[in-house]
Amino acid sequence: MATVATAGGAPAPAKPPAKRRSLMGTRPWVAALFLLPALVLLGALVVYPIGYTTWRSLYDAGGARFVGLENYGSVFSDDSTFTALKNTAIWVAVAPALATGLGLIFAVLTERVSWGTAFKLIVFMPMVISMLAAGIIFRLVYDADPSRGVANAVIVGVHDTFAASSAYPGAKPRPGGDITATSGGSYTTKSTAQPGTPVALPLIGIPAAKLPAGTQDAKTASGSGLTGTVWLDFAPGGGGKPGVVDQGEEALKGVEVQAVKGGKVVATAKSAADGTFSLPASAAGAQLRLPSSNFAQPYSGVDWLGPSLVTPAIIGSYIWMWAGFAMVLIAAGLAGVPRELMEAARVDGANEWQVFRKVTVPLLAPVLIVVLVTLMINVMKVFDLVYIIAPQPSQPAANVLALQLYVSSFGGGNNQGLGSAIGVILLLLVIPVMAFNIRRLRRERRR
């Protein structure tokens, strides 16, 4: 391409001047007249706002006091703007590349299947939805509650088929008793178990309504062996003595009890339907431990919208929307690629991957660059998705420049000077990409 550019550059001054003179030289005012509507529109809608924004960025919040570059100073001394800058950089680096890559794969693959158009239609469909609606959809998809968010529902579903959840999540021994919390979420008795004295292991914090069906009333263990009872030490309606098996208090079935001597588990038992358990005589003198597996909270999935994952999660929703756009443009480019070249490569013995890598992608490079650059510009001003998907507590972590611009100028601070400064910075960041795009377009035209 470089050779094309220099080759085209040399002869260019020779020919066009003659033509230009004939067009412009005779009636320049006609040309001006024809240009006028466009110039007025451009001036009013593009040049003037840019100029005004730049001018406004030099004034304070009220717009009356000239502050010079102070706004720019506060942009760069502000932590949240830095996060915004960092996140925008992540967005620009990741989102367009992924969307283009996916679009390329879809485009190449749909060419080969008979129902490709249907597939394309489905992939393109998210583009039809507004950013706002897509944001609301993904806010729900990523909801932390597995009964609402489909992402977590899938993860929790898969997890729970492989790992069983505990019987009594969130339960706790009654505080102030003999049992204290020990390492790893387990609870251990302070005293040691002796044969003939039943051990009381009162638990609380379980809703009676959530106990499994067929739960029996708790019984105080009897017998001369090493025994005890695990039960829910809270009767509906209150009442009852803490630590004592009262009438109407329910037994907790299937709780694992370990006998621990010198840090080693010497015996284990599970509580029966009436809450009692018995340990072998060899465990006499051991402390009893309720391992954490009895109380582990159910697996709640991934905190998609927490501060650490919120940006990747939102980028995911962006790709869901824009991969279709990339696919359609690339598929159009693909339609214009001469088939003979691929055929020739195949005849020469290249496998499909080689054809894709060495023939298809290089031929598609101009289209890929157009898509990539368009998406980059688009991503730099991403606002709606972030504003809607990120819940309040993680919005600072998900901040991007466009959102920071909005928050500074309208969302509370009402500092339109500061907002304008961010706007100008955003413009400065977009200009290199635009310049690249324009240069590329020119080069293309010369070819």
Added chain:
Amino acid sequence: MRTSSRRTRRVIIGAVAAATLTAAAAGCGGSGNDNKTGGGSSASSGSGSVTLPSLNGQKLEVAAVWTGPEQKNFLKVINEFEKRTGASVSFVPTGDNVSTFLGSKIEGGQPPDVAFLPQVGVLRQFAAKGWLKPVDSSVQAQLDKNFSKGWVDLGAYQGKQYGVYAKAANKSLVWYNTSAFETAGLSSTPTTWADFLKTAQTLFESGTPAVSVGGADGWTLTDWFENIYLSQAGPEKYDQLAAHKIKWTDASVKQALTTLAQLFGNKDLVAGGQSGALNTDFPKSVTQTFTGNPPKAAMVYEGDFVGSFIKDNTTAKVGTNAKVFPFPAVGSGKAPVVSGGDVGVALKSSKGAQAFLTFLASADAAKVWASSGGFVSPNKSLELSAYPDEVSKAIAKALVAAGDDFRFDMSDQAPAAFGGTAGKGEWADLQTFLKNPSDISGTQSKLEADAAKAYAG
């Protein structure tokens, strides 16, 4: 932002147990220097209590955040005003972000004549920018006649009166699920913070998570803090902190945060633990308290607007399944009364705007407004009989009886960048605190840094 206005604008009162609220009135009532409510002033007799100029053919625009039934109720006030003056008034809904809406209207040179601002901080901000027009003598006369000094002063900035607090809210209420209380064997509601924690512990033991905290919305957390601070540190300190005359690193703030951490820091008492609370927004915090058996929480703190929310979004009946008790007193202090409200201000110096404000400040307007329910007025000349149900009466009585002892929502008094912006300032800092309640001094220094920045700008 979306939800910030919800708390201040929803003042719909359900059929709440009146007894508990009367207790609130007794608990927080001042020395009763303005206890004329029962005396019946001349204001409520007929349509002659306020004289309005004739405004035939004039057009007025009034902007406020209200939608749905709240808007309908307010339109009745507008209709009455039109009938009396001959002006034609149009209502402009502002959307949820009132200050943004008005800011762009004003910058564009087309402000409405009268607007309702949900935050006192916005009033000060707008007044400082010179966007508001001071009230004239007839408005002032109505204000002096009908409002206690506390409410009048809230509408003033630097000695000039700009606004009329025509609509108020009580934000010191704890709503609870009666069946959860029954299951736990609780027969009485707590009146002190220590009792409150004990109640919460008993609820946890019974298997119901005790308190539902809507931590995904920062404003619910600021309200928690304000109630504790007002009760514990007292109204004077509250005012100083609201004006940022004392720093957030002050010992009183530390004490309040430590108190709050007794609840927030105890995973057993907060529904879903800290991370669960951070994922719960205000609507969910209410619905999860009043749905399911056992419910996901037994109690939820917020203002009187929770009542209407319960009615609209759950099958629970306010007054039967859902009841309310006043926010408990913390330490040796009195039970707090934190309030909110919408202040009417004039954005244009038109005769009509002043006439409308005069009408708003009168007992006549309050009477029309109150008749349809879901509304509480701090207007002390309004007879309590104007309220349609016992609960509104009780809440209004508490509000008026508090005299000047009530305090306005602190975060609403602060500059919006500190007290009213999602993901920034106090909202974000208290969310970080909820995530890690043991880091009290860190929270304080972050609050102070953000406050210093916001109050300076």
